Amino acid sequence: MELAVFVCAAAMVLVGAAGVITRSNPVHAALSLVLTLFGVAVMFVAQGAYFVAAVQVIVYAGAIVVLFLFVIMLLGVDRAEDVRTEPLTAQRPLALVVALGAAAVLVAAVVDGAAAVRDRAGSAPDAASGDADVVEIARSVFGDYVVAFEVTSILLVVAVVGTVLMTRRRLGTGAGR
């Protein structure tokens, strides 16, 4: 059962990711991104992180992808981008080398450190109930990391103000309000 869930989720993640980088239409890329985000959420649930999985679905697959689709429709850029040709001839081979190299280094690090992870804890994740998961995260966020929590609220306010400043239309001739 666990194996089947993992295989399905991994297929969702990787197929969705491949769709994001290969689909020429930005709308199709955004919908492929939803597939990947749901696959990641399934992996979160499979490892007992229920609350984070719910936040993943609501914030990522809900808010962020809707924001992407909204901007795509607003700008009217849902025409297909020409992905067949690449103006810079060396771009794709070099990008492929860099990306494969980065992935290979990460996989090598994982294989090398697998023993350490196995030694530190039991083989299976703790099968905590959903309530215990939420309680633990709440104690952590509002206890140990309360300063970081407050700083992220400042970050969000700054982001909202910056967005409004950047995208508002100038009213009249230089009527700076």
Added chain:
Amino acid sequence: MPVFGVAVTASWYLVVAALLFGVGLFGVMVRRNPLVMLMCVELMLNAVNLTFITLASRLADVAGRTTVLFVMVVAAAEVTVGLAIVVAIMRQRSSVDADDLSALRG
């Protein structure tokens, strides 16, 4: 609980996260539409989140899950500002193509 004699260990999830990160990195370097480039950044952030959750579960440390929540907040702020920049650029020129954005002045 291994069913077919195969247990899903942490390394499997970490390898998927590494592959997802590589795909996102490739997309950022290859795609020319800034919107799709931002989506690829989201792929890379999700790979990092998956790594955090996997290790937090295996090491029984809730700090990893807390960090993922903060990463999500920062990702939301990043997408908001990034899309605002794209909208502001689209106001001035008709095409959205990263190759055309070679001038620093507006």
